[in-house]
Amino acid sequence: MGTSFEKAPFYAQISLKGTLLCLKGNKDHAARRKYFSKAFTQNNLLEWEGTLKKGVRRAILGMKEKGREEGKEVDVLKAVTEMSLKIMVELCFGEMGEEGGEKIPKANDGPTRAAIIDGVHSEVIFTENGSKRKVLYLLRSLPLPLFITRWIFQPSVKESVQQLKQNYLTKPDDFKNTILARAIGKNEEDTGLPDGILVKEAKAFIVAGTDTTANAATYLFWVVLKHPEVKAKLQEEVDSLPEDFSISQVQALPYLQLVITETLRIFQPERWENPTPEMKDSYMPFGIGARVCIGQQLAQMELALSAAMLFREFHNVRIAPSMTEQDMIVEDHFAMSPKGHNFMVVL
Numbered sequence: 572m573g574t575s576f577e578k579a580p581f582y583a584q585i586s587l588k589g590t591l592l593c594l595k596g597n598k599d600h601a602a603r604r605k606y607f608s609k610a611f612t613q614n615n616l617l618e619w620e621g622t623l624k625k626g627v628r629r630a631i632l633g634m635k636e637k638g639r640e641e642g643k644e645v646d647v648l649k650a651v652t653e654m655s656l657k658i659m660v661e662l663c664f665g666e667m668g669e670e671g672g673e674k675i676p677k678a679n680d681g682p683t684r685a686a687i688i689d690g691v692h693s694e695v696i697f698t699e700n701g702s703k704r705k706v707l708y709l710l711r712s713l714p715l716p717l718f719i720t721r722w723i724f725q726p727s728v729k730e731s732v733q734q735l736k737q738n739y740l741t742k743p744d745d746f747k748n749t750i751l752a753r754a755i756g757k758n759e760e761d762t763g764l765p766d767g768i769l770v771k772e773a774k775a776f777i778v779a780g781t782d783t784t785a786n787a788a789t790y791l792f793w794v795v796l797k798h799p800e801v802k803a804k805l806q807e808e809v810d811s812l813p814e815d816f817s818i819s820q821v822q823a824l825p826y827l828q829l830v831i832t833e834t835l836r837i838f839q840p841e842r843w844e845n846p847t848p849e850m851k852d853s854y855m856p857f858g859i860g861a862r863v864c865i866g867q868q869l870a871q872m873e874l875a876l877s878a879a880m881l882f883r884e885f886h887n888v889r890i891a892p893s894m895t896e897q898d899m900i901v902e903d904h905f906a907m908s909p910k911g912h913n914f915m916v917v918l
């Protein structure tokens with residue numbers, strides 16, 4: 572919202588306090604945002620095309636692997652959450668992974684896990700006033716007790732920041748487009764942000780950019796699959812892309828854009844063919860004003876790419892028989908997510 576609206580007090584209580592996402596004072600926030608806004612300019616976003624495409628391809632490979640058996644159900648929510656998580660880690664620290672799911676090196680895996688854990692930690696606080704169910708679900712899904720996992724993986728984010736600093740200072744051209752690069756000190760005058768803050772910011776970006784985008788992608792899939800006429804129109808459009816399409820071509824697909832816009836609202840994409848000024852003014856899934864989501868264009872690129880690539884790949888995908896409407900009821904925590912904590916499809 573405008574600068575006279577401050578963040579809610581709980582942002583000052585969570586483990587990510589002091590980051591761009593949580594800073595309360597307008598001046599402090601504006602100063603911090605300057606470090607990161609250049610990473611999110613249109614030109615820099617286009618530099619991330621390869622990382623995004625690779626991330627979606629990894630998710631497709633993983634889904635294919637899981638759905639190999641005829642009629643086997645595949646969890647879209649899980650696949651796109653892993654996808655967004657790895658994409659965010661790579662955008663923060665530079666590409667380290669290889670295609671094919673399992674081959675992600677440990678260096679990449681550490682920050683990913685640390686970010687999940689911080690996400691869980693934040694969830695614990697966020698849900699203190701609300702339902703505890705999601706917290707219990709998340710804690711159950713961790714293989715180890717929370718404090719042990721934090722203790723094991725926390726240092727890996729620090730290591731990744733150190734590694735990035737070294738990489739950036741020795742090979743600036745290869746790492747200058749990472750989210751964190753411009754906040755790294757270059758010389759005595761330009762000292763950048765202290766290491767401790769860089770570590771926190773890395774985690775905050777990963778947390779802010781993962782569940783949000785993954786849940787939006789999951790709901791996009793769900794609503795499209797529930798509306799065969801929408802699916803048919805979208806399928807025709809994404810199939811019309813050339814074999815080696817670019818992100819700009821995907822983002823120029825008019826119907827896909829209507830579907831994305833409407834996924835973040837309710838569901839009738841055609842309403843956005845001729846939006847009124849009032850409709851545009853009241854549409855704010857990414858917030859508005861000084862605190863507007865810094866990752867808005869990135870999320871829209873990721874949503875467009877994943878929808879185009881997944882629908883092109885899986886023509887016969889359908890909602891799994893095990894799914895009920897109840898499973899997809901929105902639970903509103905930090906990010907909105909499906910109540911059933913999964914979205915099963917048959918490929």
Ligand code: HEM
Pocket residue numbers: 572578591592593604775776779780781783784787856857858859861862863864865866867869870
């Ligand atoms: C569909 C996906 C997404 C949605 C719906 C979403 C939504 C939002 C909203 C509503 C806010 C503003 C909160 C407020 O008013 O205080 C916000 C802030 C923010 N988002 Fe996103 N977001 C998404 C994806 C991302 C991605 C991919 C990133 C990764 C860069 C990201 C990073 C951030 C950050 C750092 C802030 C804080 C910005 C600031 O205060 O200056 N988000 N997001």
